[in-house]
Amino acid sequence: MSENVPCEYQIDDELIECNHCKNTMFIKGAAMLNTAKMTFLGLDWLNRSAVTLMCDKCGLIHWFGKAPTPKYNRS
Numbered sequence: 001m002s003e004n005v006p007c008e009y010q011i012d013d014e015l016i017e018c019n020h021c022k023n024t025m026f027i028k029g030a031a032m033l034n035t036a037k038m039t040f041l042g043l044d045w046l047n048r049s050a051v052t053l054m055c056d057k058c059g060l061i062h063w064f065g066k067a068p069t070p071k072y073n074r075s
């Protein structure tokens, strides 16, 4: 479980960039959504699986309902 290395991600061949600072390096996280706990937050529509990408620069967390694809091949 060493997935918390910053890297670029894409969805549908579209490179993900931070909504705030336009950074493209993210730290991936899996939100363990417990439906019972999320219901009172109004997030039960997420239905227990979501992927989070935290911007490596400003820390803004982006939520994704489907898994972003890591993009390893750039240096």
Ligand SMILES: [Zn+2]
Residues within 6 Å of the ligand: 018, 019, 020, 021, 022, 023, 055, 056, 057, 058, 059, 060
């Ligand atoms: Zn950012």
